[in-house]
Amino acid sequence: MTTGPGDPPDAAAAGDVDVEELLKRFGLSDKEVDTYLTLLEHGEAKASTVAEAAGVSKRYVYSASEELAARGFVTVNDHVTPTTIRANPPGEVVDRLANDAQSMRPALEARFSRAEAATEPFEVVKSRVTVVKRIRRAIEDATEEVTLSFPLDRLDEVADELRDAVDRGVLVLLLLTGVDEPVAGFEERYAGVASAARTWGQPMPSMLTVDGRTGVVAPAEMVARTNSGTQAIVFSQQQLGPVIVGSFIGNYWPAASEALLADPAPLPATYENFRHAVLQAELHRRSADAVAAHVSGRRTDTGESVEVTGEVVEVRQGLVEPANNEFPVQHTLTLALDDEQVTVGGKGAFVEDIEADEVELTTPTA
Structure with missing residues (x-):
């Protein structure tokens, strides 16, 4: 097919180009692509207009527009009421993308030539x-x-x-x-x-x-x-x-x-994060649910590995109100065993009897 004198430049060729896929290669999400292409068709529009045309929420249009503006695709006119978003001229956008890609080359090649790969902290x-x-x-x-x-x-x-x-x-x-x-x-x-x-x-x-x-x-x-x-x-x-x-x-x-x-999570449930176990134990106790714990860890005085199971009879915590811990980062479970009570803390525990690696919360058996 040939183009007529009234056709835009390269109109025939444009139909062979998957614009959406190319835009995704530059890091745009599906919704950002839809938002941007809608803006191109409107030139300049309110967020509500773009949202309706692109099939996304108005809130998302504002978020996507901020991202698109940071990359030079659009300009957000927030000095007017209501706020409008204007698509920047495609030629300027393409030139900027090309310049950005070209300017990356020396930095990429420099990194590629390094003998070791390091992750910066x-x-x-x-x-x-x-x-x-x-x-x-x-x-x-x-x-x-x-x-x-x-x-x-x-x-x-x-x-x-x-x-x-x-x-x-x-x-x-x-x-x-x-x-x-x-x-x-x-x-x-x-x-x-x-x-x-x-x-x-x-x-x-x-x-x-x-x-x-x-x-x-x-x-x-x-x-x-x-x-x-x-x-x-x-x-x-x-x-x-x-x-x-x-x-x-x-x-x-x-x-x-x-x-x-939040509501307490269903039991049984296993936690490697001790604060989470403490929070859930407290939520269950406040809901009048008895809760037991099976703890795997070590004794803080000897370092000896230990596993204990008992009903949770006390929780010391500062995660939910009212707090009852003795210092801000204290989170402790007290378990009733057959012949004693033991206190359990998380990683680095030193005032409790046991430092826990894992806690399984369950419903006590009769």
């Missing part, structure tokens, strides 16, 4: 979009525990990943900043987003730890708004993770107000 991040993306990815990789402080008005950006983590059996402790008390309807809107959530009106950094070894620390203003001019640290270091967790649980968590608490 720290990464400095300057973009808000990248920080949020790192937080989402880290939560997706969580297998045991997530602790996160995050602005309440930005919670939608990570809510799906947090719900998925809870569904996987991960302990999620969520501290929502910027508000002393959640607004009406908070529990219904964010049901399932955390094992326990608290709110605090005071400013604090956005802090994430995942499984006690990786995480993010970002200034409050960096997550709260775009182009703050601040920087975040993404870390992957087992020595640093517990320090951040200790600060989160010991300094910030006690100062916040309880806003959301």
Whole structure:
């Protein structure tokens, strides 16, 4: 087929190009591709118009537009009401992508020529979009525990990943900043987003730890708004993770107000994360459910391996209100054995009788 004099340049050839697939190669998700192509067709439009045409939510259009704007695909006009999004000229977008790809070559070749591959324990991040993306990815990789402080008005950006983590059996402790008390309807809107959530009106950094070894620390203003001019640290270091967790649980968590608490998980359930076992034991006891524990670990005085089973007769904790631990990071289970009571703590326990590696919570047998 030949083109006529009124046809746009390369119109025939354009039909042979899988634009969606090419855009995905540049890192765009399916929904981001749909959003961008819809904007190209409209030129400039309100978020509601794009959402309806692309078949996505209005909230997602704002999130995707922020990502697309950071990459130069669109311009977000947030100085007008309502906010509009304008597709940048395709020629400029393609030129920018080509220049970015070309500029990467020396750096890629330099890395490729290194004799050894090394994983940096720290990464400095300057973009808000990248920080949020790192937080989402880290939560997706969580297998045991997530602790996160995050602005309440930005919670939608990570809510799906947090719900998925809870569904996987991960302990999620969520501290929502910027508000002393959640607004009406908070529990219904964010049901399932955390094992326990608290709110605090005071400013604090956005802090994430995942499984006690990786995480993010970002200034409050960096997550709260775009182009703050601040920087975040993404870390992957087992020595640093517990320090951040200790600060989160010991300094910030006690100062916040309880806003959301999940229902106890069905029994039996096995936990390698001791704080999760403590939380679940406390939730069951508060529901008037008797609970027993089978603990595998070692005695703190001799290091001797031990397995014990007994009913949980006391829980010392600071995860849910009211706290009854003697110091902020103390979490202890007391088990009644046949002829004695023993106390159990998590990794690094020193005041308890047993340091636990694994705890199975069950319903006591008659």
